[in-house]
Amino acid sequence: MAKMRAVQVPRPGGPFELIEREIPQPGPGQVRIKVDACGICHSDSLVKEGHWPGLQYPRVPGHEVAGVVDAVGANVAEWTAGQRVGVGWYGGHCGHCESCRRGSFITCANLLVCGISYDGGYADYMIVPAQALALVPEELSATDAGPLLCAGITTYNALRNSGARAGDLVAIVGVGGLGHLGVQFAAKMGFRTVAIARGPDKGSLVHNLGARHFIDSQTQNPADELTKLGGARVILATVTDAKAMSAVAGGLGVDGKLIIVGAPSEPLEVSALQLLTSRRSIVGWPSGTSIDSQDTLAFSVLAGVRSMNEIYPLERAAEAYERMMSGKARFRVVLATAG
Numbered sequence: 001m002a003k004m005r006a007v008q009v010p011r012p013g014g015p016f017e018l019i020e021r022e023i024p025q026p027g028p029g030q031v032r033i034k035v036d037a038c039g040i041c042h043s044d045s046l047v048k049e050g051h052w053p054g055l056q057y058p059r060v061p062g063h064e065v066a067g068v069v070d071a072v073g074a075n076v077a078e079w080t081a082g083q084r085v086g087v088g089w090y091g092g093h094c095g096h097c098e099s100c101r102r103g104s105f106i107t108c109a110n111l112l113v114c115g116i117s118y119d120g121g122y123a124d125y126m127i128v129p130a131q132a133l134a135l136v137p138e139e140l141s142a143t144d145a146g147p148l149l150c151a152g153i154t155t156y157n158a159l160r161n162s163g164a165r166a167g168d169l170v171a172i173v174g175v176g177g178l179g180h181l182g183v184q185f186a187a188k189m190g191f192r193t194v195a196i197a198r199g200p201d202k203g204s205l206v207h208n209l210g211a212r213h214f215i216d217s218q219t220q221n222p223a224d225e226l227t228k229l230g231g232a233r234v235i236l237a238t239v240t241d242a243k244a245m246s247a248v249a250g251g252l253g254v255d256g257k258l259i260i261v262g263a264p265s266e267p268l269e270v271s272a273l274q275l276l277t278s279r280r281s282i283v284g285w286p287s288g289t290s291i292d293s294q295d296t297l298a299f300s301v302l303a304g305v306r307s308m309n310e311i312y313p314l315e316r317a318a319e320a321y322e323r324m325m326s327g328k329a330r331f332r333v334v335l336a337t338a339g
Ligand SMILES: [Zn+2]
Pocket: 041, 042, 043, 044, 063, 089, 150, 151
């Protein structure tokens, strides 16, 4: 039997282990992907630290997968070997729960998550349900495509469904893995884009990414500054700091919407009066399905949006993960899986 490399987490809190195992075979409705690259996401810590209820170990993490269809199982009509594909957080839906019956697959009660419900992309090969596949355009390399399949879709899909229209004031809070993509998407969608980050060093970067305004939350009050600019139609919060999120809510304009895509462990604090007097709202946004991923990739080609990545080989996954968790990476960390 041919062997492959995989990087698994043996138990909650356990170390990453580089192992060899047999190359798996796709069952009915599944395809096998030969992985070319896999981005490392902050959510991979759910696997590493055991924070996902019911997760079965050992588990191979990774839900920013880009590769090539390598083998196709029975009853898969729409994909063939050799196609370039990607898989993100959405890893398949059940088709029979109430959300699925209403056509909302990302809120499926039995949602499969790539790298959590089954082994993900920290490996040479992986098996996925065909419904989880997104087509990767020729113009994108595998390492370009990887981060767009979680950090990219999350910000792109939240913004395009936000209700903001061309010319509206849209603020992105946080200029990290998600935020540096959010700024690019917002600018390319035609919004008057504001980037909010801590410290002055990101000012010139965000202007290069397309932001019209930069607010340094260390020296300025972001809510006051947004209000001076007319109040935001949408604020996309990509940070994992509840205080930073709470601090911007006052910068929403009439009918403004604070969209949460980062996940702080602490609760948010907002003024009820601020919400009700100007019909402001706070909502969350859960990435999207495989066709949303495909749209994200296609738009990124169309508009020239790219993630800035630090690349590591698969066998240095542990080091790459630590780099991502340190918050110092500029801005995503991607495993390139040659051979
Ligand atoms: Zn992710």
